[in-house]
Amino acid sequence: MTNELLFGLGFVAVIEGLVLALAPSHLEQVLEMLRRMGTEAMRYIGLASVAVGVLLIWLGLR
Numbered sequence: 001m002t003n004e005l006l007f008g009l010g011f012v013a014v015i016e017g018l019v020l021a022l023a024p025s026h027l028e029q030v031l032e033m034l035r036r037m038g039t040e041a042m043r044y045i046g047l048a049s050v051a052v053g054v055l056l057i058w059l060g061l062r
Contacts, residue, residue: 019027034042 037045
């Protein structure tokens with residue numbers, strides 16, 4: 001279980017690092033869009049992301 005957790009955390013770090021390294025100006029635009037978005041919209045986006053993540057993990061463990 002520890003190996004899978006470390007793999008997952010490392011994978012997230014790689015993806016986030018790639019976004020920062022390859023498209024920093026686009027990331028700034030996305031962050032500005034999020035600043036203008038309402039709290040409820042951000043909450044729904046976050047919940048949808050969690051749901052998709054859980055679904056992907058469930059599919060991966062099947």
